[in-house]
Amino acid sequence: MIAWPSLAMLLFVLAYLASALLTLDGATRIVPLMAGAVTLMLLLIDIVRSAATQDAVMPVPPRRELIAVAYIAAAVISIQFFGFWLTIPIYLFTSIAWLGKQAFRTALSVSVLTSLFIYLLFEVLLGYNLYPGLLLELW
């Protein structure tokens, strides 16, 4: 059976090659096609080789893994809509208190102090205007 990361990469490379063939023309697609074709060949060799041998993979609890990735994805989406100043403290607090199972007081103090550090360094000292989020921009 093909391992899912190999299958995902195979699909990515095939989609890339199809996109190069269908959307690009002439000289612009030569080098991407060369790189894609070589990678496809190497991937197929790896898939055949992996089918014959059993690769060792890092043992991890899949549920915990999915939650951690979902948390990052939620933070990214939240930054796009609500900006940094709402997302960062909430992300920090919930990650530490709920996901990390740390004490409520620790989570609160770390999220407040980190947000303050970010504000002082980036907004006050460096003069950046951190992203307010799509909703605030529209409003």
Place this chain on the structure above:
Amino acid sequence: MTEVFLQAVVALLSPATLMFLIGGVLIGLVFGVIPGLGGTTALALLLPLTFGMEVVHAFAMAGGIMGAVAMGGSISAILLNAPGTAPSAATCLDGYPLAKQGRAAYAIGAVASASPLGGLFGVLTLLLVLPVAKEVVLLFGPPEFFLVAVFGIVTVAVSSSRNLLRGLIAGGIGLMLSFVGYDTVNGGVRFSFGSEFLWDGIPLIPALVGLFGMAEMLRLSIAGGSVATDVSNVNLSGVGSGIRATLKHWRVVIRGSIIGTLIGAVPGVGGTVATFVAYSTTKKADRDPDSFGSGRIEGVVAPESANNAKDSGALLPTLAFGIPGSAEMVVFLGILMLHGMQPGPAIFAEHQQDIYGLILALTLGAFFASIIGLIFVRWLAAITLVNGQILAPVVIAVSFVGVYAINQTPGDIVVAAALGVVGYLMLRFDYPRLPLVIALILGETAERGFQQSMMIGKGDWGIFLHSATSLILVGLIVLSIGWSLVPLLRQRGTADETGAEK
């Protein structure tokens, strides 16, 4: 020449200039430590401030920043596996495993000594090469740029010899990603799927922060614990051993410095390639290459010596031709012009004292950065003891803000997060991240060199063998592949013999 050099020394050692230098060092350390910021941002922020300054003060501050950023970037690379600057990513490979073993101070001690030694070597080389700078830079045309890029990718891919095939696959995917965006030779936008954000390609710093920093923080938050796996074993007093280790491995320092200076001098290739090639070359030259990646001090010394040496190398094309050797040099070029200095061969004759002042500031900056870094090393190493459930969200949050600050583009956060997940999966399923990164950086140089060479040679592949420089580079590529195949063939030979005996 000696008289002008001494005048530059006197000017640099005046209290006011030293103050600007130390100020630059402090700024460089802070900007280096925080992932996503780095020397380019620091110099860009400094650019308007230098307008009212004397040239010597502006150069002292810029030299201090450039000399210190490398040290700062390597501190976060070792402690958090989150390279503060792109060239420090190579230091993660063995520096972070050392931190996990509780030997962060040992690794930082090695950085603090290898960095200034590499810088000193680079500066001495620069002083020697300056009179013949023009001839050296002109040795590189499109075919040579293509071959340098191929050499960089091949060296790194084959150095992941534990899994050569997967190293090559990662390199291939890195190359494919590097072609996203505007085609600089033929025009037109590729693989952007209507997104204007992707017109400039995959942004490098967010990609590096994701692949290294975020991936590691994800692993830490999932696995639990702290960066140093054995908390009781964290040794905060190993700085002296680190310095001694650097001196003991003086050959590694010299090799790394030569690679850093040479690659730094090639415009467009940059410091990240220099540090990765220095790492790979040291790994390949070692008797036990498989032990690299598990905490070998040579794996810290080699990229660090290359990291500071590359700044002097990058100064060469910047000053001689106005062709910046790195992103930092692009901004530095702005500082030069702001002070009415026109880059070109004449700059050495017209502004000799200022140029010497800058070169000396670079060297002194690296030394001051080491001293200041060492003063704070005990407190910095304690970061490895912080609970991963607290550290990971904090680093991820600061990294999000840091990568956003570079271009003020929310899309950079998406890239960092997406590549963070990809980096984590690569860790989980044993795919090396190094070849992907190096190919992502060198893809554009390789493609541009290839296309331009084909145009010059009218489609004749013989263009890649037309000069002595090309031939040397082709020889090095063949040697790299051959060198990595020898152990595999030996293994197969031994297996065949065992089979025959049975």
